[in-house]
Amino acid sequence: MGPRLRAAGLALPLVAFVSVTFLGPMVNLLTKSFYDPEVADALPETMSALRDWDGQGTPSDEAFAATAREFVAAREERTLGRTANRVNRVVSGMRSTIMGDSREMAEAAAVAEDAGVEMGGAFWRETMIGIDARWGGPEPWRALRAAGQRLTARHYLKALDFERAPDGGYQRAPEAWRIYVPLFWRTFLVSLGVTLLCLVIGYPVAHMIANSPPKRANVLLLLVLLPFWTSLLVRTTSWIVLLQNQGIVNDFLVAIGLIGDDGRIAMIYNMTGTFVAMTHVLLPFLVLPLYSVMRAIPPAYMNAAVSLGATPFQALRRVYWPQTLPGVGAGCLLTFILAIGYYITPALVGGQSGQLISNMIAYHVQTSLNWGLAAALAALLLGGVTLLYVVYDRLVGIDRIGLG
């Protein structure tokens, strides 16, 4: 067995394991974001009858008959609710239209059957428009047809606050429905803000550790590493204990008379809570790479600069700072990337204004069950993060991620 094979053979089990348990789910996720066969499978005849429709006026009589047949049958089998949910995601309001109208369509079918009336296309056209005039226009049919597309960009459109225009083109969603782009934007800004805050706090901290005598440096390093190793839930709990209305910080401020008992400050369940807790959680991720870079900078450089007549500030800015830039870049990127996918902390201490894009993804997975949209949002986020990694890779190399 050659050394190449042996080396590859050693890595193979993990490669296979990662491919199945991680890459598989990722590919599956991306597929879900543009492939959605549910409505097409549930209403096959309707879809084939709608295929030739030009999207103007109403479709053929056949389409009316096929839709009515499939609605009534699905209602009977108790599967129509699911299909209606799916169509509703394409055009809001379709669920109540389908569920309400199909109830009456089933009744009409029963009456017609008793009376021996033949239920052809013309019959259903008249009946359906009679039940709900909307079937006499193109909107509900467009919604049905759009929902029936297996390969679809609609989840991405929605995730970018766009929608299909009546003429088949694309347009921005109505103001009240534009929520995802602002949320991506908020997530980006919060991550940026947290990263900068971490940098401002972390830079002097890392500097102090790197320039302390070894014994003291070890103790100081411990103060950074303990939070790093402590459970995220523990740290989040402690911020709740500290920041809540009857919490320690407010109690302290009241005790020293800075605020009145009725003037307690709302520091949690809002953006402040998200900001403070996230900064605390992510600070070690910035301090540690900075520290490892700063440790390698010989103090002689600064001394030389100062003895050559530079003020300490000039020396800091011209000599020290440039040498730490690789650490700053790496640490900031790492922090930013971690921040942008944050879920637990905003969910627990963020209130509504502190929610980020990941909370919305979780909402669509667990509550609205709009998995296609969740997948599209996740794919967009993943795309953004991947882009950042390419930058990171250029800067420091992806295989050189260190562990505190």
Add this chain to the structure above:
Amino acid sequence: MMVGGALSPGYRVARWGYLAFCVAAFVFLIAPILVLVPLSFNAEPYFTFTEGMLRLDPEAYSLRWYRSILDGDEWTRPLANSLIIGVSATVVATVLGAAAALGLAHPAMPGRKIVTALLISPMITPVIIAGVGMFFFYSSLGLAQTHVGIILAHAVFGAPFVVITVSATLAGFDWTVMRAAANLGANPLVAFRRVQLPLILPGVISGSLFAFAASFDELVIVLFMGGLEQRTLPRQMWSGIREEISPTILAVATFLIVFALLALSTVEWLRRRGAARA
């Protein structure tokens, strides 16, 4: 490190500012963690220091929240689940990760960069995305709401830690030694055990500790994939915080802080030992 001598008053102010700022930053880092410890001994069901506590009145302190951890299975079962899942995931991650690191470190390894990127990818994907993807995929395989599903997920997140730490111990390893051993007739297994194993052992141990800690603290995957039977410690804390927050949580938190201290000390000790040897 700053040179002494002609210190301007401005410089001195800046120096004091720097010191004060750093002290404040260290307090910010550590105080939120330490504050939980005394509060967990609060005799009252409050999340703040009572007057008695501030007076250091022994009456104001009690072990009642620690006792309530042991009452019923509200916390003991999650602890058992966390341990089962954590240990199993760590074993899988360590074995696969260490082997892969050995392969990756070998000079003859083909496609090292791309393989490394693949193996590291679970660690650097935002966990919400991985969690959602795994939930869909594992559900379709019937692995959602099983221990096995969560163990596999945690193992794939833990493996990169082992790969990284073991790779670090192998950096600069002289592979000709292995060839020499083979030339001298040692079979590869013996050569591995005698030469490489002692070298990578600290990396294996600290990597597996990282993997275990990651699983022990993991919540997003468990939230998406775990059911009633898979409640872990973080999952129980999540419910506790969101539903009825009781000071028992502080006692559990204190336990987790002690765990963090132990894990941290072990890793640091291993690292220093490694550094001392190098």
Add this chain to the structure above:
Amino acid sequence: MKSSGAIVLSVIVVAGCRLAADPPPGSAPGSDAGERSITAVSYGGSYARACVKGYHESFTEETGVRVDLADFQGGLAQVRAQVEAGVVHWDVVDLSVAETVNGCDEGVLELIDPSILPAGPGGELPEDDFLPEMNTECGVGNLLFSSIFAYNREILTGPPPTRLADFFDLERFPGRRGMRRSPEANLEMALMADGVPKERVYDVLSTPEGLERVFRKLDTIKDRVVWWDTSAQAPQLLADGEVLMTTAANGRIFNAQVLEGQPFVIVWDGQVLNRGQLAIVAGTPRLEDALRFVEHAARSESMAGVGRYIAYSPARYSAEKLIDRHFETGTEMWPHMPTNPANMKNYLMTDWQWWADHGDEMLERFTAWLAR
């Protein structure tokens, strides 16, 4: 070396999996595995405790089937997810009528034959004994609960709020508000507070202008709202002083009052009543035991059992008579019940048909509004 490594590895993986392989939650009836069990899902906290004391324990005593308790926060999402993923872990779920009707339409709940409903203790026929509209194709009524708003007397020390409109009045009552992160009851309350007569609430909600109006009203307090997700958070927020007032399920506030002695006050004006049901998740392998459980829960004694622990009104007239005092503290229960006429001077009964048809759309709209 590669092969031996692979063997060692597979042994470890297999051993790990075996170690971790969990017994299926509750063995199917008929299998010879020792203990039978079902999983009942409800809202957790004090309500779940009332259910356990009220009828889970007596069910287990009678049938030997263990009842495992799981928590959720209402809604069909998890039921749908389980049926969709084909892995049903839950058996019996506590839902509102609108949710049950939707779940029935979607085929994620089992049809329940009304003939399983037991007669009352005096032989009352179920069809006469249940309150109107309590039972549907897939749901068996168990109680009536109410969304009210409440405040903490120790924190709100000035003149107290007495009307629903006061909840939205930030000028007279400055301070944060707690609300459930969901459109149900919130939309109705906002409209009523905005002056819409209760008979017209759902008509107004059905129009685009009406919806605009609701969200405009909610906009007036949006910045001051702390949204809660779990029913237990509402009394917690009130106790911690995080909010000045909060909407809540009335039973949660009641329990905090009697069990923890919290100085909370419920404002019954504009309460939104809703019907609660039990339903069975479609495709459960434990259908037989689940049906027995639902039958047991539908007995008047079971409903009265719940009503002696938490202030939710039972779904049967005959059960009302069995409720007197709180089981642990001896508090008179009826003054705290949402269907007590004294508390019903101005109430709204939730229109389940409207919510069944519009619930998903309202949730979508509400979420979009929240996110902005």
